[in-house]
Amino acid sequence: MSPTATLPSSPDADERAWTGHRRGSSGYRRILVALGAAGVATFAQLYSTQGILPLVGSSLQVSAAASALTVSCATLGLAAAVLSWSWVADRIGRAPAMKVALAAAAVLGLLTPLAPSYAALLALRVLEGVALGGVPALAVAYLHEEVHASQAAVAAGTYISGTTIGGLLGRVVSGPFADLGGWRTGVAAVGVMSAVAAVLFLVLVPPARGFTRPSGRPEVGVWRGIVVNLRDPRTLVLYAQAFLLMGGFVAVYNYLGFRLERSPFGLPVTVSSLLFLAYLAGTVSSRVAGGLAARHGRRPVLLVSTVVMVAGVALTLPDWLPTVLLGLVVMTAGFFGAHSTASGWVGHRATVGKAQATSLYNLFYYGGSSLFGWVGGFAFLAGWWGTAGMVMLLAVVALVWAALGAQRRGTPGPSRRSTRK
Numbered sequence: 001m002s003p004t005a006t007l008p009s010s011p012d013a014d015e016r017a018w019t020g021h022r023r024g025s026s027g028y029r030r031i032l033v034a035l036g037a038a039g040v041a042t043f044a045q046l047y048s049t050q051g052i053l054p055l056v057g058s059s060l061q062v063s064a065a066a067s068a069l070t071v072s073c074a075t076l077g078l079a080a081a082v083l084s085w086s087w088v089a090d091r092i093g094r095a096p097a098m099k100v101a102l103a104a105a106a107v108l109g110l111l112t113p114l115a116p117s118y119a120a121l122l123a124l125r126v127l128e129g130v131a132l133g134g135v136p137a138l139a140v141a142y143l144h145e146e147v148h149a150s151q152a153a154v155a156a157g158t159y160i161s162g163t164t165i166g167g168l169l170g171r172v173v174s175g176p177f178a179d180l181g182g183w184r185t186g187v188a189a190v191g192v193m194s195a196v197a198a199v200l201f202l203v204l205v206p207p208a209r210g211f212t213r214p215s216g217r218p219e220v221g222v223w224r225g226i227v228v229n230l231r232d233p234r235t236l237v238l239y240a241q242a243f244l245l246m247g248g249f250v251a252v253y254n255y256l257g258f259r260l261e262r263s264p265f266g267l268p269v270t271v272s273s274l275l276f277l278a279y280l281a282g283t284v285s286s287r288v289a290g291g292l293a294a295r296h297g298r299r300p301v302l303l304v305s306t307v308v309m310v311a312g313v314a315l316t317l318p319d320w321l322p323t324v325l326l327g328l329v330v331m332t333a334g335f336f337g338a339h340s341t342a343s344g345w346v347g348h349r350a351t352v353g354k355a356q357a358t359s360l361y362n363l364f365y366y367g368g369s370s371l372f373g374w375v376g377g378f379a380f381l382a383g384w385w386g387t388a389g390m391v392m393l394l395a396v397v398a399l400v401w402a403a404l405g406a407q408r409r410g411t412p413g414p415s416r417r418s419t420r421k
Contacts, residue, residue, distance in 0.1 A: 042135040157287045157288070
């Protein structure tokens with residue numbers, strides 16, 4: 001069989017014959033590169049202010065908590081928009097919707113450093129998050145429509161790798177430029193980089209061939225997709241993974257820097273900010289997890305990745321810098337392995353409302369980030385043991401829930417489509 005499906009003469013035959021781009025085909029490579037660029041464009045912009053929050057606060061004369069709202073507003077805008085983007089995609093298609101989202105986000109990203117006031121900055125960050133929501137809401141659904149089922153897990157892992165690189169670049173690139181010209185210069189540098197990545201996506205993403213516009217009124221299809229996926233207990237298990245694991249992951253990165261700036265470590269802010277380089281472990285593990293899931297099934301990869309995450313958090317407990325850094329790398333690798341597996345599994349499981357299924361995953365994902373990233377600060381009042389204990393508890397709950405609920409009779413394996421309606 002050729003790497004890509006042969007085009008038959010009639011549209012009906014085309015629909016029957018189309019099984020998705022296979023590994024090795026030009027379409028498959030273009031999809032991976034395009035979605036990698038989309039991941040960079042999205043998550044670099046989303047976290048462009050996180051690494052330079054002290055500069056934002058001092059320049060705008062606001063508190064640390066107020067400066068952190070420049071991150072929270074963007075993530076809340078994204079979370080609020082993911083379901084709306086699924087409605088847009090059902091009307092115009094996944095790839096066109098992502099094109100609109102990235103183009104709008106690129107423009108807003110270039111306008112953000114020109115914000116005349118703190119209030120204007122927050123408003124632009126909300127709008128930026130709303131625009132950026134079109135990528136995580138639709139990317140996995142697009143993959144499962146355009147990539148052959150046997151390669152979907154690997155492709156999803158590659159996309160997640162792009163998101164980790166984007167998140168890292170957004171935090172790291174802004175710092176040196178901000179040191180040279182202030183926070184506006186740092187954010188502008190990330191905006192330009194993200195705009196270039198967005199153009200790569202627009203140029204490289206191949207035309208969609210697996211998308212079928214839902215019949216009837218699109219809004220009815222959206223609500224039906226939401227209800228069907230929320231009523232599926234095994235899909236709810238995957239949403240729980242997003243909510244609990246992402247919440248714990250963000251709590252670690254939110255408060256570990258505070259710990260390392262205190263005794264007995266006493267690291268300066270410029271050094272503790274390099275902790276984000278641990279994201280590179282997630283870049284590798286998400287791709288590896290995708291390959292392992294394709295060979296051995298998603299459930300064991302999800303469970304093992306969660307155990308690795310718990311072990312990593314445990315390694316951060318001693319007051320010894322080498323084990324703290326090692327634990328951060330291990331925890332990051334475990335989290336992104338679990339996240340890439342769970343997010344890909346959602347797209348695979350959904351037989352109705354695929355875009356709504358992945359949008360709901362992102363809603364739970366960023367909801368957990370917002371909630372537990374905040375609650376972790378109260379746990380930190382008891383010291384690092386409080387925050388680490390909370391994170392390990394969240395991960396253990398997710399692990400038990402996945403072990404009991406993610407693989408029951410009829411649940412699909414790595415390459416079989418569920419027949420459950």
